[in-house]
Amino acid sequence: MLPEVIGMLRPRDGGVYLDGTFGGGGYARGILAAAHCTLWAIDRDPQAIERGAAIMHEVALHDGDRAARLHLIEGSFGSMMALLAECRVHQLDGVVLDLGVSSFQLDDPGRGFSFRADGPLDMRMSRHGETAADLIRTLPEADLADTLYALGEERLSRRVARAIVTARAEAPIETTLQLAAIIRAVVPPDRSGRLDPATRSFQALRLRVNDELGEIQRGLAQAAELLAPGGRLVVVAFHSLEDRIVKRFMIEAAGRLPLPSRHDPRGLGGHLAPPRYRLLANRAARPGEQEEGRNPRARSARLRGLERLDSASTIPSAPPTLPAGSPA
Template sequence: MGGGSGPQGPAAGGPAPHRPVLLPEVLAALGPRAGATILDGTFGAGGYTGAMLQAGARVIGLDRDPSAEEAASRIMAAFPDAFTFRQARFGTLDAVAEALGQAPLDGVVLDIGVSSMQLDQPDRGFSFRFDGPLDMRMERDGPSAADIVNTTDETTLAAILFHLGEERESRRIARAIVADRVAKPFTRTRPLAELVGRVVRGAPKGIHPATRTFQALRIAVNDELGQLVAALEAAERVLKPGGVLAVVTFHSLEDRLVKRFLARTAGRGGAGSRHLPQVEVAAPSFTLPSGQPVLPGEAEVEANPRARSAKLRFGLRTTAAPMPSDPDLHKLIGPGRLAMER
């Protein structure tokens, strides 16, 4: 989304320097080399991109956040003949690669979620560590988190918090938000975090009670799960045989989507019921190397606490045609678009 290896919830501590998560493991999966073209769908600060360029690969960097252009300009100056950047959503990565004349690709890497840089900028409204505008828009365009909080009906708001934040107290939080916004709409991060803190009792030494609420709002504002499904299917279409799709996720919602997609496209979706008519099964479009998911080691987590929940999954493209879109995968997206489509 914003790229750059960040966690899914607001940071608990102070600002941390950018560190691409699971970098050696991602490079081992992708195998960047001279002559290969790899698309980094979540460019961020360019951590993965820089390492792949140094290995000799050509890289196409995408990021929907305009603030990524500064880092992209620096990398462009260092690798003018090997690096191309486009501001775009990674759900369109196949169209971008084709428009650049670079399809099919040797690899696609996605580092899902909000970046460290976005979390550490109070004016973006992704985190409640510091008071800032209740925004959360990666592209700085369209409806904001404040729009959702102040205009969405209680039932839909509770559904967003429950499905996208896995918040068990979603109904209580939604009820309190709807009641309080009558007197004063929510426009800043701190008042919303304080409301959730009053409604939900936090566990000692646990995450802040508002973490899941902020996660849910951010995912809804940016249609993150919908974009992830679109990107997975786009990668399947644009990768050449032997090409690698590598995805780093930071929480169960996204990992569930990636795991299901790779399992299904690798032919591990089950054989169906013997009591139902047999349906012809499409040939697998990916093979999955063993030893997945790949997790960060203790040393990386100690050096970068934001890596603690990271998981890497990857697959190798076969010669088979792309599989038909999976309707059940799209159902797992949940209500992320409900508020935005009202």
């Protein structure tokens, strides 16, 4: 959805922008091509930063002797404010966040994100901290079931957790295909046949390993605060848990909340502060048929945007990380 993202972001000459999820550099290239602006790019995957060096070189060659326009930072976009402050950047004209796992990570069996090929159960984006194999080995059955239900929306989470605990008692579960086989043995295929039975559980483990929903909450809050008046926050989400957080945050920021009760002290005689942001569209934009045909992974994408109206820094608090409910 590069054209739609660039169209919503509206880069301008002289502006300062952030690509908070650099990945393969697709959005970075698009932003730098759309305007003679400065772009800061963050990614917690060291391999993404290494790939970015080639793009920095391309931009430098294109610009000749002019000052560098692309700057790479290794780190999490949920810490963007601190990372940018170290570089003396305190305000932005736009922020892009493309959530979830990148194609580079999915396509590398050694990263352990996919069950399409065998690889170690890693799933770490930053290459630091606990791996998915660590979680599979150590989580109590109830905690594992809660994780699969809340973060993967796996209705058979208890059945899957029980199968994993039984299997790990016999031998360590260390590879993607080992885990996928255990899950497929207890979760039947969906009626469409398009969703592998292991998909939801793999998603849940990945989200927990990388604290992805927490990163989204922190990133949205900090991005909104960093925006200059007229600055825009553009977010692409790929599944319901991500999009739910983004949608709620933007609606609250834009003041699109139900009117308070007449018993609420803010109602009737009270005063509500005017919204400091506006929604760039009332509904999420979705990829067209051509985009889906060219990139099947884009079919679940949801694009939303927010624009800052003034210079105030107060923003709504982030929504809870996990959805309500208990394991099935």
